[in-house]
Amino acid sequence: MDDGTELARRFEEHRPHLRAVAYRMLGSIAEADDAVQEGWLRLDRTGAGEIENLGGWLTTVVARVCLNLLRSREQRREDPLELRIPDPVVSHQRGVDPEQQVLLADSVGLALLVVLESLGPDERIAFVLHDMFAVPFDEIAPMLDKSGAAVRQLASRARRKVQGRAPAPDPDLSRQRLVVDAFFAATRDGRFDDLVAVLHPDVVLRSDGGPNRPRQSVVLEGARTVASQAVTFGKLAPFARPALINGAAGVAVVVNGKLFSVMAFTVVDGLAVAIDVLIDPERLGRVDLTALDL
Template sequence: MDNEFLAREFETHRDHLRAVGYRMLGSTVEAEDAVQETWLRLGGADTTAVANLGGWLTTVMSRVCLDMLRSRGSRRESSLDEHAQVDPADTDPGAAPEHEALLADSVGVAMLVVLDTLSPAERLAFVLHDMFAVPFDEIAPIIDRSPAATRQLASRARRRVQGPAAGEGADAPSPADTAQRRQVIKAFLTASREGRFDDLLTLLDPDVVLRADDAAVAAATAALAHGAPALAGVVHGADAVAGAFVGRAREARVVTLDGRPAAAYVPDGTARSVFTFTVVAGRIVELGVVADPGTLAGFDIDLAATDA
């Protein structure tokens, strides 16, 4: 591939690489450094046999980030102010505003603080699999682990990101908290399938955020012909989220996901998508929809643990 072609192709992947770097490193400055190093490695590599340049670049970017995480030696003592002041929108004045808004939305200060507690391998496995739907067999060679071991790393990281499950320490949710979360999810599914918009609003925080992966958006788009509501990748506000779910959840039920109450769409005995809920004071403040098969394969979903 000639240099001009590679430069054009690299620019089409720059935003994606920046997003990977920001989630891996928690710093837009370091993410830009990693993007630049990836570009340099691209220039010095023989890419004639590369069939998927985007995947190749993601792998190289991941290796660069992994090296940077390991080179820190000990965990960075970065403050909340550092994370809050380094805004993704400050890195590239010419970047599309909607892209920067999505980048800033997808990883908050709290998430970055938790990610900083993970080992480099855990962080890479979790970020690539859960945030970018990279299969475990592609992540494994980057961290020199087997796919099974990589899956375990991601699962352990996911538990720490989501918070301790019951019985994992003093800060673990009480049985009452777990029961409340399960009842909120059950009520949400019931209101959704019965089309009770006002009841959905009572269960949702006014500033609730819904995030759906590409597979979930595609499935919802395909269902439009059957009268199902449209679904966007990121939806803000109780009215919009309730509108996206009213009339849905006809074959969804409460399950246990990685030890915590969640929901799953199970039309044929197999979870085809999962719904994650963050519940605070009896209201849903964040809701996630995951339908990518590779991501679902990394979840520990207990379909038997249900009361709906």
């Protein structure tokens, strides 16, 4: 085995971890894959001869690539409150396949990724690397050109935002599914009170229509407001196919063989506390539905 083949083999051992890191940082599967590929290109140019900890080195390289992408994205964003639902990972309701399992380890629900989208680039890097992947603050500090203490403060600030806006879902998928099924049964039949009954009083519905459908990018709050909106789309309920969205109970709405929307639910104590909906046709066209047996 030549040196190039051995280097590629060692890199592939780290690819799942690097992809998981980049997905949490960017909320985009395509951009995450690009960041990981850039990590390989830099390793291929550098070689592993002088690298003592290849996994740590690659994580740092990919994190720096993600940081540059996040800062560039923030500069391009005209509206600082622009809503963006991250790329969903859609799986069959029977379970997540092994490759997706690595990507979604530690219950990276869509609601959590939505909250991460609201963090500044430095906050996001500090929180993801330290809280999700246990990278020491002193190793993150050089990436951000800050002291370890400053990075600790960034992560702490991000943690407070996440804990307040992205509650941990019920671990029991069957309980989650009961709530989602009840939601769509009530939606289909126009039973407003039954809809309200499965929603937390402070439920938040976020819908991302993409850049070409700005009017469909909305945030609705409160059970009665969300229920009223859901009833108006009752005709789509029969097209909702059960699926796991980022490992949690949700649906893919498929009309005439075409993906119309992906809906992720965060269920806590038997009530939906968040519903995240992606209806951007361009991004939906990139979602892999092969696992759904359509």
